[in-house]
Amino acid sequence: SQKIEQNSEALNIQEGKTATLTCNYTNYSPAYLQWYRQDPGRGPVFLLLIRENEKEKRKERLKVTFDTTLKQSLFHITASQPADSATYLCALVGTDKLIFGTGTRLQVFP
Amino acid sequence: DAEITQSPRHKITETGRQVTLACHQTWNHNNMFWYRQDLGHGLRLIHYSYGVHDTNKGEVSDGYSVSRSNTEDLPLTLESAASSQTSVYFCASSETAGFDYGYTFGSGTRLTVV
Numbered sequence: 001s002q003k004i005e006q007n008s009e010a011l012n013i014q015e016g017k018t019a020t021l022t023c024n025y026t027n028y029s030p031a032y033l034q035w036y037r038q039d040p041g042r043g044p045v046f047l048l049l050i051r052e053n054e055k056e057k058r059k060e061r062l063k064v065t066f067d068t069t070l071k072q073s074l075f076h077i078t079a080s081q082p083a084d085s086a087t088y089l090c091a092l093v094g095t096d097k098l099i100f101g102t103g104t105r106l107q108v109f110p
Numbered sequence: 111d112a113e114i115t116q117s118p119r120h121k122i123t124e125t126g127r128q129v130t131l132a133c134h135q136t137w138n139h140n141n142m143f144w145y146r147q148d149l150g151h152g153l154r155l156i157h158y159s160y161g162v163h164d165t166n167k168g169e170v171s172d173g174y175s176v177s178r179s180n181t182e183d184l185p186l187t188l189e190s191a192a193s194s195q196t197s198v199y200f201c202a203s204s205e206t207a208g209f210d211y212g213y214t215f216g217s218g219t220r221l222t223v224v
Contacts, residue, residue, distance in 0.1 A: 004152075034212055043200050044153070046212025089152070097168065098213065100145075102152035 002027040006090060006101040013080060014109055021075040021104045023090030028099075030092035033066055033073050038087045038103065047088075048075075080108045112137040116201050116216035123223055129188045131219050133201030141204045142184040143213065144168075144176065146197040153200065159184055191223045 005024045013019050023033070031052050036044035050057045050066045050073065057064045063076040077084050087103040114135040123129050135142065140161045145153040155168030157176040165176050173195060175187045188195055198220050202213040 032210060036212070041218070043202070043215030043217050044213075046214070049210065049212060051210075091153075097155055097158070100153040102150065 002094070002099075004028075004090065004092060004099060004101040006088075006104045008102060008104070010105040010107055012107045012109065015081060017080055019077040019080045019084065019106055019108070021088050021090075021106065023073040023075070023092075023101055025071050025092055028071075028092055028094060029068075030094070032093045033064075034091045034098070035062075035064055035073075035075050036089040036091060036100075038089060044089055044100075077106075080106075082108045082110055084108050114201060114203055114214055114216045116199075116219050118219060119217065120220045121222070123191050123221070125191060125193060125223055127191050129191050129221065131186045131188075131199055131201075131221070133184050133186065133216060134182055135201075135203045135214070135216075136182065137203055137205070137214060138181060139203035139205055139214070140181065141206070142178070143202045143204075144174070144184065144186045145200045145202065146170065146195075147200060147218075148197050156186065156199075157184075188221075191221075193223050195221065196223045197221060 003026045034049045035047045038044040048064045050064045061078045065074045085108050087105045089103040091098045091100045117132045143158040144156040154170045159178040200218045201216040204213045205211045
């Protein structure tokens, strides 16, 4: 069956460190993979998109990698700050629609 | 500034009642979507529309309906509310029919069916 897996356990890191979140998928061959941020009580906010022919995409302190062989995307936040604390969702393109993972909660401590 | 708004933010209704959740966007996006978000399930697609008078079923469409009479609005109707429909509902819109742009989400409606 088709699955998107994100670590359901919260990731706790110290301010200034690099946070790395993982998105694994099975039985999909997505052309695109997207990452969103969601704060409590709010809707997801689009952060980055990476295409299947791109290995890496950067935006300010954010970096996303996409390995279609491993069927995995990694999302990195460098020099993390308490304001980065949120839930991060990955989403990939299924047959004709966007499929979301359940998200990983990131907590950055001062 | 363009925005996407959902109303109400919170709603409590009784089993069996018809409920309509509103979604209004001023982005002039053709594509609009309704998702529900539940613990352990992530965001699941209910219905979507690629333009006026176009509607399509998502993976969890049973018990829900939508209509699209203009570009700005995609109301979601629960025909006969059930406790299993207690959830947080998000509306989203996107610029293209493809997936090379991110979706813009509303702030959500928390619906409780008692």
